[in-house]
Amino acid sequence: MQPTLSLLLAATLGSAAHAAEVRCLISSDARPPIRLQFTFPEGKKLLGQVRYERGSAAIPVKRLSSTTIDAEPDRPWSFETTWRETTAGGGSYTMLTQGARVYAFSYTGAKGKTTTFLEDLEASGERGCEWRRAG
Template sequence: MIRLKSLRVLSAALFVLFPMAAHSEVSTEIYCFRSQESAKSINFELRTYYDSFSKWSGAAVRYSKSKKAISLVYRNTEQEILAEDRPYQFTTTWVEVSEGALTGEYEMVSQGARVYGMTYTNYKTGKKYSFEHDFSMDFSSETGCQW
């Protein structure tokens, strides 16, 4: 009984001394994109993940006609000053990894909270696709973009 009580006191003391020291929350952002080509409608969602404690980031895309997400690996972010009184413009690139192979590349251009463009380049064919951010699309973390 004394041992259990000592254990509780020790646990409480550690909790007070080190409150949530190891706690880290992964933040998630969801973007919904539509193709800009009128001949064929292609829609996908992009989910980005960031863990501030470990400085880890990741991403995945899921096309509207697919149940399976495709993993993306962060490559780099370039920033550019377009005007002194405006937010920086960022160009972020992710590499697509499908079934163990590098199959394409996604490049997103944003400024502040606004996404100005997204392109996908297929490595096999070299074809490039352009997408626009669909601000009006309903989405949730549980269900994703509601096409």
């Protein structure tokens, strides 16, 4: 019975690993560019995380709202989702998605400064974001 339990546990953990979406993003208005990995759960789960390329640890985020935006006929629905850092004095992230694409992403810090990001498809790897440096 032990091998069966181990296989069941491994299958369950494997499924859990795929229960999150990972997006690699790069700032469009900051120099030098800021790179981050945004991991958010599929479905109704409310907690995700943000990891900055030069950050020391992942920052937990909680989904505050998700609004459906009317779609054009024969197009996937669009969603605007807002996430807030769960750390004291944390900022918020707003993401506009349609289907599998991120069309807009921004971070607004506690002091009100906003940084916009673009999806960085080249950084997407099997284990999350793989940031490569030129030169």
